[in-house]
Amino acid sequence: MSVADITVQFDDSRARRNAFILAIGQALYGSATVIMFTTAGLIGVEIAPSKAWATLPISAFVIGTALSTIPAAMLMKRIGRRPGFMLGALGGTIGALVGVYAIYTRSFPLFILATVLQGVYQAFAQHSRFAAADMASPAFRPKVISWVMTGGVAAGLLGTSLVMFTTDLLAPVTFAGCYAAMVVICALAIGVMGFVDIPHKEQSVAAGAVRPLSEILQQPRLLVAMIAATLSYGMMNLVMTAAPIAMIDCGFTTANAAWVIQWHVLAMFVPSFFTGQIIARVGAEKVCATGLIMLGCAAIAGLLGITFGNFAVNLILLGLGWNFGFIGGTTLLTDCYRPAERAKVQGLNDFAVFGTVAVASLTSGKLLYWFGWGSVNIAIFPIVAVALSLILWVTLRRRAIA
Structure with a gap:
């Protein structure tokens, strides 16, 4: 039994229902994020004081997420999951409204504010995967986490479709319609998240003494969980941010880049239909290691050439x-803390994840501009090597103790 399972009342039936609702919420939040990522840089080109600042809205989004992760976790601990999710979606709604106004008035500072508020929304929405595990039994936990992530499949399809249909909806103001659609999506999310059924009293159960964070972080499995989740997200963002620009520089069209990104998003979330079952069968550590090896293989594909096929396989x-x-890292993390320690461990984990993503998003363009597409892929290898070495060390240590 893990430390997460002490004196906790499990209810897999409610966990299954919550996972379904949270997956819908994930689809709505993800659609808003796809719209933002697809259009923010293009809007920046139009309204930023210099094209050099065009990608600043995306960086502001990620920084907004990173700075909000710990406050979001602590607020949910105080008021509960359902109000927290609804509050986050409200922030997204306000951010989308500010975005519409900013586009109409061509105010770059206001548009930055809009993306920061969307980042705050993401900080709350990212807790969906943890919320799904709150009431699930240990054997059921990987499955519900994975089910929630399947909402990303719908997000990839719905978000890109909305961009195509709403870009000129409020012509002649290009992209204002996209953010008007985002207002509707975020408002719908407020209503959907109102159906989440996780009693607050069960989230705040104090099972034993609350350990200092320094003691919690001494668990090797927790370090593996955080490093797997953090580096997987960071390396993905590093390459994904640079890939469309690299494709355009190599002579491909925007439509070519959009097709590759769409398949990349599907590859991110379609496996979620069975990732949980794989984790339950072989263990989270092995799944994390497999994911890291895939990231290394992606870098190799990116270095082998600059054909359309290379970019597609890479992404x-x-x-x-x-x-x-x-998902492997998230599942492993849920076994490493007691119920009363959830907020601070989850908050710290997501701060590490999105802090790393912020650095990656800012670094990606610089590497591409200064050293070229190859350098972006080469940067993955030492990170994968360190992460795999840590997983191997923890695995061998556990076997030695056993």
Whole structure:
């Protein structure tokens, strides 16, 4: 039995229902994020004081997420999951409204504010995967986490479709319609998250003494969980951010880049239909290691050439590696804390994840500009090597103790 299972009342039936609702919420939040990622840089080109600042809205989004992860976790501990999710979606709704106004008035600072608020929404929405595990038994936990992540499949399809249908909806103001659609999506999310059924009293149960964070972090399995989730997300973002720009530089069209990104998003989330079952069968550590190896293979594909096929294989393997590494790390993390320690451990984990993603998003363009597409892929190898070495060390140590 893990430390997460002390004196906790499990209810897999309610966990299954919550996972379904949280997956819908994930689809809505993800659709808003796809719209933002697809259009923010293009809007920045139009309204930023310089094209050099065009990608700043995306960086602001990630930084907004990173800075909000710990406050979001602590607030959910105080008020509960359902109000927390609804509050986050409200922030997203306000951010989308600000985005519409910013586009109409061509105010770059206001648009930055809009993306920061969307980042706050993401900080709350990212807790969906943890919330799904709150009431699930240990054997059922990997499955519900995986089920929630399947919402990303719908997000990839719905978000890109909405961009195509709403870009000129409020012409002549290009992209204002996209953010008007985002207002509707976020408002719907407020209503959907109102059906989450996780009693607050069960989230705040104090099972034994609350350990200091320094003691919790001494668990090798927790370090593996955090490193797998953090580095999988960071490396994925590093390459994904640079890939469309690299494709355009290599003579491909925007439509070519959009097709590759769409398949990348599907590769990120389609495996979620069975990732949980794989984790339950072979263990989270092996799934994390497999994901990291896939990320290394993605980098190799990126270095072998600059054909359309190279870019496609690179991004698809990147998505698969992210899925195994991130979901595997998340599942492993849920076994490493007591119920009363959830908020601070989950908050610290997501701060590490999105802090790393922020650094990756800022670094990606610099590597591409200064050293080229190959350098972006080469940067993955030492990170994969360190992460795999840690997983191997923890596995051998556990066997020695056993």
